[in-house]
Amino acid sequence: MPLRDETVIKLLAFFRRDAHADIDTLSAAADGSLESGRALALEAHLASCEACAVRLAELRAVRSALAAMPAAEAPRSFRLRQSDVEVAATRKADRGAGQVLRLMPVMSAAAVVLFAVLVGVDMQSGSSGRSAASRAVTGAPAAERAKDTLANAPVPQTAAADRAPAAPAPAPSGGAPGIEPVQTAAGGTFPAAPASGSATASSAEAAPARPTSAVFRDTSTEGGTGGDHTALRIAEAIAAALATGAGVAAVFGWRRSRGVHR
């Protein structure tokens, strides 16, 4: 077979060029898995390279040492009992409970914040109209900040608020001294709005955050209270769900601490 001979000659030439045999070749030779062509070439190389011959001998010694390691008897039976299988299932369920438990502080905090907002909104709606309050809720915690800003804002701001839509897209952080109260309010309530570019869009969205007089005017002219009620109901439902979740997690925690699960 001329082709095969050629391969062998090439390999022989490769090894004679004094490159040492690589570890994959030597390792395969040590366990007898080297294919015959390469085995022949290696043999030729080993005849003239002591380093590789020693390395191969050492690899064979390693194999012998490993094979000579005695196998231990199983120290006991590892048969599974029904209880092992059940405990494993319980442990799995417990791990799930653990994840719920980790969320408890977050859920509790979120429920508290949401309830606080809702209470504040209800109180406000008692004095200043239901729909305006409901709208503020859509901004959730950010709306709180907005309200603070507005509460501290001076009265002449109303005029500034009316001017605001004409100004091109204010920055959310609101730093410009002239009209900053409104900008801050709008940015705080709807952070995405200023970036959206359209002046009319930002004016419409800024409306709920305006001082109370402006809000009164807006709500009386715009209507749309149905959607606001829906938002309020959704917020209430979320708060209730969070509180329930926190409660469930607390029960899991209590059961775990009582050692219900092992």
Next chain:
Amino acid sequence: MGDLGAFNALVDLHQRGVYNLCLRMLGSRMPAEDATQEAFLSAYRGIRSFKGVHFRAWLMRIAANACTDELRRRARRPALSLDTPPPGTDDPVDVPDAAAGPEALALRGEEHERVQAALLRLPADQRLAVIMCDMQGFAYEEIAAAMRTSIGTVKSRIARGRDKLRRELAASREHSSGGNRP
């Protein structure tokens, strides 16, 4: 439960192999027992997912994963080092051999400890491949199935593992003979 009874027949058949794999992977008995039990539990839970042909290799894969979990647990607790079992506190993996005299036994025990210590210094993938190939006699194909990799990668891991062991053992022999010199 009939399922459990049938599974326990498999446990009887394979527990020695699984335990020895864990013992060599972890280097001490208690963790090896835990890993073995954990491996059989995992295998029981996942038995329906086994669709291959190499059941023993599949089981060894699960055992190797149990060992990896155990090694991770140990890495998290720095008191128990990942590589070297703490001297004295750990039970050495010394399997008694009744057919030898006391002196030969002691010498052989020393050699076994050296090999085990060198094994523990290999990266986990090389250690697994070498143990399966040179201590448990698995074919390359089975090892590749167990490690979910190609035969070429398995050969390469074995080659690197053996070479590192060769150097480690040569160094430790040199060290011990050097220490005995007057």
